[in-house]
Amino acid sequence: MSAAGIEAVVIGGSAGGVDALAVMLPALPAALPVPVIVVLHLPREKPSLLVEIFSRQCALPVQEAQDKAPIEPGNVYFAPADYHLLVDHGPSFALSVDEPVHYSRPSIDVLFETAADVYAEHLLAVVLTGASQDGAAGLAAVHRAGGTTVVQEPQEALSPYMPESALRTSPVDHVLPLAGIAQLIGGLAANRT
Template sequence: MSGLTLPAAIEAVVIGASSGGVEALRRLLPALPAGLAASVFVVLHLPRGRGSLLAEIFGRVCALPVREVLDKDPVLPGTVYVAPPNYHLLLDSGPQLALSMDEPVEYSRPSITVLFESAAALYGPRLLAVILTGAGADGAEGLAAVQRAGGCCVVQLPADASVPQMPASALQRTSADFVLTLEDIMSLFRQLPRSSA
């Protein structure tokens, strides 16, 4: 992956995944460096009507604190936020987190596109957006919004994904800055700026 470099001023990372996403994120999130300056937001499609153990599962392998989002939580740097089941996750001015029970988007709530669009509006070119393995087309419109706002767009190489449909749909809808294997996305994450504090 030599020669691939991130913009220097990334303040937020948004990640969307569906089928195969738990295993992909269990590999990917440990690559986030301790002391990361950016905040990280994750939407993973989950069955409705059940509690989520994602914060606990990912917290065991991640160097950063991992939290399930509560409505109106302030956004802290160096923290991984996971959307709860059956709620859209949005970013609002402050910045702070917001949860919504609006209608599903692309049959999904939480929707990757809803998160990506709100993050693009808030962070613009300071945003890194990542689409991982999954079925369906959720996230494709959101990634296009990130690109229009000047953010950096990363898509998992469809051939590398457990379920290639979602990355392929994103690439049909918009061009990505990087189309990478999971291993190369991990290398990209290791380049993210750390806090000077």
Template sequence: MDVPVPPRIVVIGASAGGVSALQHVLRALPAGLSMPVLVVLHLPRDRPSRIAELLDPDCALVVREAEDKQPLQPGTVTFAPPDYHLLVEDTTMIALSMDAPVLFSRPAIDPLFESAAAVFGEQVLAILLTGASSDGSEGVAAVRDAGGQAWLQCPDDAEASLMPASALQRAGADAVLVLSRICERLKELK
């Protein structure tokens, strides 16, 4: 059996039920994490988000909202802002995009996962959590096609099962885990 390549970046997607799930996930991230963490949570496009501010106290890492052309920083959790897709531009930088919504969402999960896969290939760890759309399915497929790892929240454990179930059907997964097990495995990252 092939041993997975250690990730250099973690990308996380969530929608319905995602705030609660992300609180657990961010609490699990170790303080000395040596890689950046990028997050898309489906947000209303027409008002400011306080999600980074809300979740920062729960996390040992710095949590902030993305800015265009911001450097990728290890040990930092960066959220997509409302009405922008969050993309990995290259191995050093992120970008924000106003490309068309994907499955009615901007930010959307697929563009983040696909851009991370294009830049980091087998060094991506993608985590898809609860949600009520099929956003993330194509992104999980791109990550797995590039040799990266994809962990999906077990649909039966998710507040909204459609998102992880859709990705599992479309692309499979390297692990299908209950949220508590995702958190345990995240604690092992360096």
């Protein structure tokens, strides 16, 4: 299960995603040499509390992604509520208020597709629990670009629809429980000498 050569991790989730991330993100080591960029479907009308929640639990610094900000290794970034989060060459972030995709803004597909354009085979993308098909097309784009694709074990997911959609849409490199996904991402620290 080699993840050598990975330069960024993107994660998408919806229903049950906060609980899934509460298993994965605190398990990641402080020495992680790549950025972890997360889109969770959130209510648009409320500010996101994800940074507050996860800052206390994680060894890595946690922040909300800012428009035009450079993407730094060893950080966890969350998409702000009601904005699409895109990866630009640099690499840096871009925020957009384009139409929702699969009724969602931020959209997992938008993050995954733009990250695949920038990182290509150096990207690891993870689809977690969720009740929509957002993420399936994005994961397929990562696969086409040569990146590593991971889907949460549907039987373990609070809402299996999103992982199942991803599995139906494209070949996937790994289908793992949350602990296995955390181990795979955490192993990136060990792969750097």
